[in-house]
Amino acid sequence: MTAEFNLIKQHFTHATKHTDLGVGDDAALVHVSAGHQLVVSTDMSLVDVHFFQDAEPYNIGWKSLAVNVSDMAAMGANPKWITLSIALPTINNTWLLEFSRGLMACASAFNIDLIGGDTTRGPLNISIQIMGEVPIGKALRRDGAKDGDDIWVSGHLGNAALGLQLLQKKLPNVNEETRSVCLKAINTPQPRIALGLALSNIATSCIDISDGLMADLGHVLKASNVGGTIQLESIPCLPDIRAQLEEPDTQRLLLAGGEDYELCFTAPSQQRENIMDVAMELRLQLMRVGRINQTDSLTATLHNKVLNIKHLGYDHFSSQT
Amino acid sequence: MTAEFNLIKQHFTHATKHTDLGVGDDAALVHVSAGHQLVVSTDMSLVDVHFFQDAEPYNIGWKSLAVNVSDMAAMGANPKWITLSIALPTINNTWLLEFSRGLMACASAFNIDLIGGDTTRGPLNISIQIMGEVPIGKALRRDGAKDGDDIWVSGHLGNAALGLQLLQKKLPNVNEETRSVCLKAINTPQPRIALGLALSNIATSCIDISDGLMADLGHVLKASNVGGTIQLESIPCLPDIRAQLEEPDTQRLLLAGGEDYELCFTAPSQQRENIMDVAMELRLQLMRVGRINQTDSLTATLHNKVLNIKHLGYDHFSSQT
Numbered sequence: 001m002t003a004e005f006n007l008i009k010q011h012f013t014h015a016t017k018h019t020d021l022g023v024g025d026d027a028a029l030v031h032v033s034a035g036h037q038l039v040v041s042t043d044m045s046l047v048d049v050h051f052f053q054d055a056e057p058y059n060i061g062w063k064s065l066a067v068n069v070s071d072m073a074a075m076g077a078n079p080k081w082i083t084l085s086i087a088l089p090t091i092n093n094t095w096l097l098e099f100s101r102g103l104m105a106c107a108s109a110f111n112i113d114l115i116g117g118d119t120t121r122g123p124l125n126i127s128i129q130i131m132g133e134v135p136i137g138k139a140l141r142r143d144g145a146k147d148g149d150d151i152w153v154s155g156h157l158g159n160a161a162l163g164l165q166l167l168q169k170k171l172p173n174v175n176e177e178t179r180s181v182c183l184k185a186i187n188t189p190q191p192r193i194a195l196g197l198a199l200s201n202i203a204t205s206c207i208d209i210s211d212g213l214m215a216d217l218g219h220v221l222k223a224s225n226v227g228g229t230i231q232l233e234s235i236p237c238l239p240d241i242r243a244q245l246e247e248p249d250t251q252r253l254l255l256a257g258g259e260d261y262e263l264c265f266t267a268p269s270q271q272r273e274n275i276m277d278v279a280m281e282l283r284l285q286l287m288r289v290g291r292i293n294q295t296d297s298l299t300a301t302l303h304n305k306v307l308n309i310k311h312l313g314y315d316h317f318s319s320q321t
Numbered sequence: 322m323t324a325e326f327n328l329i330k331q332h333f334t335h336a337t338k339h340t341d342l343g344v345g346d347d348a349a350l351v352h353v354s355a356g357h358q359l360v361v362s363t364d365m366s367l368v369d370v371h372f373f374q375d376a377e378p379y380n381i382g383w384k385s386l387a388v389n390v391s392d393m394a395a396m397g398a399n400p401k402w403i404t405l406s407i408a409l410p411t412i413n414n415t416w417l418l419e420f421s422r423g424l425m426a427c428a429s430a431f432n433i434d435l436i437g438g439d440t441t442r443g444p445l446n447i448s449i450q451i452m453g454e455v456p457i458g459k460a461l462r463r464d465g466a467k468d469g470d471d472i473w474v475s476g477h478l479g480n481a482a483l484g485l486q487l488l489q490k491k492l493p494n495v496n497e498e499t500r501s502v503c504l505k506a507i508n509t510p511q512p513r514i515a516l517g518l519a520l521s522n523i524a525t526s527c528i529d530i531s532d533g534l535m536a537d538l539g540h541v542l543k544a545s546n547v548g549g550t551i552q553l554e555s556i557p558c559l560p561d562i563r564a565q566l567e568e569p570d571t572q573r574l575l576l577a578g579g580e581d582y583e584l585c586f587t588a589p590s591q592q593r594e595n596i597m598d599v600a601m602e603l604r605l606q607l608m609r610v611g612r613i614n615q616t617d618s619l620t621a622t623l624h625n626k627v628l629n630i631k632h633l634g635y636d637h638f639s640s641q642t
Contacts, residue, residue: 025462027396028360038350040349044406044439049442074348085364116363122370131359
């Protein structure tokens with residue numbers, strides 16, 4: 001048996017729960033549930049772009065899957081299967097064991113089967129494809145936001161961006177709790193699958209916040225052919241951040257800080273009570289942060305003053321983490 | 322609009338034929354046909370491992386998809402959708418245009434929709450995930466070979482391995498036709514989708530020959546818990562190769578030369594006539610090259626003499642092209 005097959009057998013072959021034929025043939029076989037559409041997405045994670053060279057392999061495993069799961073959440077889909085293509089510079093069994101442990105912890109948390117993959121030698125590159133299911137016609141898309149809809153955000157924004165600064169040793173003086181929360185946000189983000197599923201008959205559009213609120217909400221506005229306003233003071237965040245809302249750096253953190261993997265969604269105002277019920281049920285903070293309008297632009301205000309935010313997002317080809 | 326979105330829009334957004342929602346949202350939406358299983362596979366292609374640094378971008382595009390399509394062929398599946406994750410060291414529009422042209426030529430040849438993807442900056446890495454359909458229970462698997470079955474091979478073997486030697490400038494003295502055929506085999510392989518579909522009720526097992534006949538047939542034997550024998554002189558190949566069957570290098574070419582992406586399949590002897598009908602219908606050479614037996618090993622003979630073949634396959638972690 002060759003090294004490649006040993007590698008697959010040792011680290012990437014796990015029992016599956018809803019798969020007809022898993023790892024080991026030319027392809028895997030699965031059933032899509034009757035009355036459902038298949039939902040498909042893919043994300044590639046690279047060293048020096050998506051994580052640092054010295055990142056914990058457990059965290060790399062968790063996060064490289066979590067960012068894919070988050071795309072399922074944004075569609076209101078139930079994730080079921082992944083394939084993993086991985087390029088490795090060397091075979092380091094300790095690293096692989098921890099990477100696999102993190103990946104499978106995330107898979108297990110969301111009841112996902114690993115059904116296939118490819119391993120090859122090369123600069124570290126983790127490419128995951130995720131497949132899920134959604135009842136026909138019930139997917140949360142980007143193109144359904146309507147004039148007058150509320151704009152909502154889940155959880156806290158800015159934590160992952162603060163966490164990134166901590167990893168870059170830029171913020172030595174935050175308290176221990178903030179430090180812990182923010183490092184968890186950047187290292188092991190929690191995709192909002194339960195929220196996406198709960199919003200199925202409530203939200204008019206949805207996206208996950210991977211590149212920053214302004215950039216991601218911008219995609220929704222463009223796809224829906226509408227505009228919107230955001231009230232900075234309404235964005236849920238840590239007290240440490242809220243205390244400095246007047247600072248441009250803080251504003252950038254909340255409006256353009258990426259990688260929180262919270263959901264941003266729109267819904268008519270009649271849904272406010274239903275959304276509060278969802279928040280209670282999921283024990284998850286859901287905040288109204290703005291409103292859709294008929295303009296063709298997105299503006300952000302702080303206490304009714306329009307902010308001048310230049311850096312709206314994160315572009316893999318113009319900047320790197 | 323950021324550079325990443327321009328890139329996706331310019332090179333990777335194409336009209337789809339059987340997709341509910343394609344590139345542009347958090348995920349794509351498709352329908353799997355009633356009475357069918359979803360068939361899923363993935364392959365990663367890297368510079369210096371799967372292709373040379375100076376390879377034509379058109380060929381890289383074609384081949385990185387073709388190797389995935391070949392996995393569908395080996396399952397007897399009908400390919401329908403792909404996602405593409407690509408890491409690029411720089412944005413070279415000329416390169417991307419040619420890469421995209423090759424990729425989409427292959428997609429179009431097999432009626433495949435590109436439904437999603439991811440682009441990022443990094444060492445060149447092309448990761449494709451392919452999804453197809455097969456009627457429930459009709460997939461061609463590796464584990465169905467039975468004692469007494471014939472072993473069959475499609476097309477010619479050894480062409481791609483010869484083509485690789487040509488690319489490596491190791492074989493300056495072959496004639497122009499051989500040269501052209503072999504370069505085509507290594508650069509733009511033709512996956513055997515029509516054959517896989519035709520074998521649906523005929524073959525007991527099937528695999529595509531990516532790592533060499535002995536290695537790939539070895540997977541079938543292991544999965545099916547049987548053994549087999551191969552008659553070297555029965556393997557279909559170019560006359561130039563056939564003329565030197567006694568040479569160890571030639572034997573290695575036919576038994577361990579990879580990347581031909583022909584199909585190797587097994588079938589009971591009662592199916593010989595049906596298989597000849599398939600060959601006629603598809604205008605594709607199908608040859609009986611051996612037989613399954615009850616041993617636990619694979620042997621190769623030349624004119625009834627057992628050959629001693631040490632190098633049975635290709636392992637990404639022990640050797641590189």
